[in-house]
Amino acid sequence: xxxxxxxxxxxxxxxxxxxxxxxxxxxxxxxxxxxxxxxxxxxxxxxxxxxxxxxxxxxxxxxxxxxxxxxxxxxxxxxxxxxxxxxxxxxxxxxxxxxxxxxxxxxxxxxxxxxxxxxxxxxxxxxxxxxxxxxxxxxxxxxxxxxxxxxxxxxxxxxxxxxxxxxxxxx
Numbered sequence: 001x002x003x004x005x006x007x008x009x010x011x012x013x014x015x016x017x018x019x020x021x022x023x024x025x026x027x028x029x030x031x032x033x034x035x036x037x038x039x040x041x042x043x044x045x046x047x048x049x050x051x052x053x054x055x056x057x058x059x060x061x062x063x064x065x066x067x068x069x070x071x072x073x074x075x076x077x078x079x080x081x082x083x084x085x086x087x088x089x090x091x092x093x094x095x096x097x098x099x100x101x102x103x104x105x106x107x108x109x110x111x112x113x114x115x116x117x118x119x120x121x122x123x124x125x126x127x128x129x130x131x132x133x134x135x136x137x138x139x140x141x142x143x144x145x146x147x148x149x150x151x152x153x154x155x156x157x158x159x160x161x162x163x164x165x166x167x168x169x170x171x
Contacts (some may be wrong), residue, residue, distance in 0.1 A: 001050045001051070001053045001054070001055065002050055003050045005050070006025060006034065006050055007025070008025050008026070008027060008028070008034075008052060009024070009025065009026075009027075009058065010024070010025060010056060011023070011024045011039065011057040012024075012025065012053045012054070012055065012056055013053070013054040013055055013056075013057050014036070014045075014047055014052050014053050014054065014056060015052050015054065016038060016052075018127055020054060021038055021039070021040050022038075022039040022040065022057045023036040023037065023038055023039065023045060023047065023053075024036055024037045024039055025047070029046055031046075031051065032048065033046055033048040033049060034047045035047075054073070066129070074138050084122070098131075099130055099131050100131070101122075101125070101131055101133075101139070101142070101143050101146060102143075102146050102147065102150065102159075103130075103131075104121075104125040104130035104131030105121045105122075105125065105131075105143055105147065105168075106117075106159045106160070106170065107125075107130055108121050108124045108125050108128065108130065108169040109160070109168065109169060110170050111128075112124065113170075114169070115163040115164070115167040115168060115169040116167060116168065116169075117140075117166050117167055118140040118141070118143045118144035118147065118166070118168070119140040121133075121140075121143060121168070122139050122140045122143055144166075147160050147168055148162075158171055159171055
């Protein structure tokens with residue numbers, strides 16, 4: 001909408017907090033824009049620019065809005081026209097979790113059976129396809145710190161043990 005089309009006292013569809021809702025324009029704001037009332041909640045809102053207003057609430061759709069609706073319309077198998085479904089995040093099945101660096105390290109040390117440095121563990125995990133660094137600059141140092149943290153936190157229940165300086169084995 002344009003600034004000169006907005007009238008005080010009329011009800012408009014406005015985008016408030018990411019949703020289209022009916023707003024009654026009460027007055028012009030001294031800071032620019034308009035003061036209004038959200039008719040769904042009764043709360044005061046400030047409309048800063050006319051771009052937030054989508055048109056009068058009880059007015060028929062304008063040509064641009066009907067064109068958008070027509071673009072979303074698709075014929076179904078019976079020939080009836082339906083709106084395209086909007087993409088929403090899936091609610092049902094959870095996505096499979098990625099293997100963490102610690103889990104991959106424990107698996108590598110279990111299979112290799114000998115003490116290894118963090119750098120060797122990372123290289124072996126990537127070679128076997130268990131884990132790939134998500135783009136960090138020093139994945140070996142990150143893995144080293146994580147293993148040391150687990151040893152310090154869990155003590156005897158840790159999956160790792162420090163064999164010598166810089167080398168770890170499966171506990």
